Amino acid sequence: MHQRLNSSDRLGNFPEQSRVVRKLESIAELSEKEKQALLDLPVSVRNVAADQDIVCDKDRPSHSCLVLDGFVCRYKLLDGGMRQIMSFQTPGDMPDLQSLFLRVMDHSIGTLTPSKLAFVPHDAVRDLLRRYPNLVEAFWRDTLIDAAIFREWMVGLGRREAYGRVAHLMCELLMRLRAVGLANGYSYELPLTQAELADALGLSTVHVNRVLKELRLDGLVVFKGRHLVIQDWEGLKEAGEFDPTYLHVEPQVAA
Amino acid sequence: MHQRLNSSDRLGNFPEQSRVVRKLESIAELSEKEKQALLDLPVSVRNVAADQDIVCDKDRPSHSCLVLDGFVCRYKLLDGGMRQIMSFQTPGDMPDLQSLFLRVMDHSIGTLTPSKLAFVPHDAVRDLLRRYPNLVEAFWRDTLIDAAIFREWMVGLGRREAYGRVAHLMCELLMRLRAVGLANGYSYELPLTQAELADALGLSTVHVNRVLKELRLDGLVVFKGRHLVIQDWEGLKEAGEFDPTYLHVEPQVAA
DNA sequence: CGAAGGCTTGATAGACCTCAAACACAGTGG
DNA sequence: CCACTGTGTTTGAGGTCTATCAAGCCTTCG
Structure with missing residues (x-):
């Protein structure tokens, strides 16, 4: 028997729901009723x-998915077999909200680590948005922030050297993981291989390896065993020319 | 006295309105009432x-702008003075719809050619969206397609060589300009300098020049005097590995 | 313990950049 | 009418960043 036993569950029944709510609250004000409605969303949860x-x-998906746990990415494959990862989705993210309005997928979404995902029928989301227009703004904002992150990555891919590109990504992930409580001070779990980083950064695995070594020798970060420690936050920000405006979060602990 | 004389105009009074309507119709179904409401939007039009x-x-803009005529772009500047252009906006486009929901701009928007722009107060757009929920879908879709284009550019910037990158951009612009009636068969006005192309493609001006020459020698395109002629559409598509799915237009004359 | 995947490092090659100079063309002004 | 200027294009030469190829090493896990 297969994994979809719990197709009649609601989001609120899973402990990781707090990440989703927290993520949305970092984006827009939510009333209690709206939060309730979110938690009442029908989901089928799968471990992948x-x-x-x-x-x-x-x-042409009929469901949108929420990341409850794990690292997920959007990517495209080129003819030659090369891969470009276009975003990392972390717990609390909704990687394919867009499929609500763009019927055909123009890219793939896949897991990078073992993940826990909640699938919500499009109809249920549509219904939710009809009943709570304020959530339209929240969800729309979420997709707009996604786009802002794409733009920032474009800057990196087009105009930054490998060193700054890696540094910038590490800064971004710290900010984003903090927003959902998945960072400890200046360190966080980064369960990615160097090859995966390379595919996101438009570099070769070998070069990512060399850059990581350089960053380590420069005393900026240590990345070992899927764990990242930022030793010199100011230095890292400078190396990546990192300015968190594009993440559109409250001017929180961006210290 | 300054240019904003016509701040009490409505969009429908300008002949270029058809491009805006046409653009939106290529994205979503519009009822007559919705089209009327669009045309009644209060605008102040400026030539820039x-x-x-x-x-x-x-x-923190209080207006969104529509491109009635001209080429406009989104861009960011880096510390060193380098520029990354993140998108080209052509007539009919709404480059800063996002400012409705993201208060602070995380990039700049500027003209590349003399342009005719219509500015609409955010409040008027918000009001429009409140009254015509179907337009929410259309506008949201528009921002999602923008994001899809960003993703496709990321693929180019990260994983395509200069030759394919240039070819791909030319394919994309043909499709987009056709959708608003600004292409003749396989040619269109491309009023950009090689330096501007370079900033969009993450290349140097010199290299763009060399690639253009190569494309010409290969018999794919001729770009001269701000005018582009595609001589070998199949060849160009192949060179750029172009697949128009990401533009999310009807399977129109993509021949 | 062996296998597999990931990491690390060296050597070589290629794509693209920077610098520099010449050329074309349009607009300006005497 | 013709220098003069400025912007954009074109081409060459040399250098840098990053890719590719190849090999050795380490860790994890059955």
Whole structure:
């Protein structure tokens, strides 16, 4: 029997729901009723192994998915077999909200680590948005912030050297993981291989390796065993020319 | 006396309104009432010279702008003075719809050619969206397609060589300009300098020049005097590995 | 313990950049 | 009408960043 036993569950029944709510609250004000409505969303939750596709290029999904736990990414494959990762989705994120309005997938979404995902029928989301127009703003904002992150990555891919590109990504992930409580001070779990980082940064695995070594020798960060420690936050920000405006979070602990 | 005389105009009074309507119709179904409401939007129209900023990084705009005529771009400047252009906006586009929901600009928007722009107060747009929920879907879709284009550019910047990158951009612009009636068969006005192309493609001006020459020698395109002629559409698509899915237009004349 | 995946490092090659100079063309002014 | 200027294009030469290839090493896990 397969994993979809719990297709009649509601989001609120899972402990990780707090990450989703927290993420949305970092984006927009939510009333109690709206939060309730969110938690009442019907979901089917699945545990998915690493390196599995959730949605594929050209698919026409009927559900949107929420990341409850794990690292997920959007990516495209080129003819030659090369891969470009276009975003990392961390717990609390909704990687394919867009499929609500763009029927055909123009890219794939897959897990990078073992993940826990909640699938919500599009109809349920549509219904939610009809009943709570304020949530339209929240969800729309979320997709706009996604786009802002794409733009920032474009800057990195187009105009930053490898060193700054890596530094910038590490800064961004600290900010984003903090927002959902997944960072401790200046360190966080970064369960990615160097090859995966390379695919996101438009570099080769070998070069990522060399840059990481350089960052370590410069005393900025240590990345070992899927764990990242930022030893010199100011230095890292400078190396990546990092300015968190594009993340559109409250001027929180961006210290 | 300054240019804003016509601040009490409505969009429908300008002949270029058709481009805006046409653009939106290529994205979503519009009822007659919705089209009417669009045309009744209060606008102040301005003619702007080339190379002028419309909105700057860190601004908090109170209006959204529509491109009635001309080429406009989003861009960011790096510390070293380098520029990354993140999108080209052509007639019919709404480059800063996002400012409705993201208060602070995380990039700048500027003209590349002399342009005719319509500014709509955010309040008027908000009101429109409140009255016509179907337009929410259309506008949201528009911002999602923007994001899809960002993603496709990321692929180019990260994983395509200069040759394919240039080819891909030319394919994309043909499709987009056709959708608003600004292409003739396989040619269109491309009023950009090689330096501007370079800033969009993450290349140096010199290298763009060399690639253009190569494309010409290969018989794919001729770009001369701000005019582009595609001589071998199949070849160009192949060179850029171009697949128009990400533009999310009807499977129109993508022949 | 062996296998597999990931990490690390060296050597070589290629894509692209920077610098520099010449050329074309349009607009300006005497 | 013709220098003069400025912007954009074109081409060459040399240098840098990053990719590719290849090999050795380490860790994890059955």
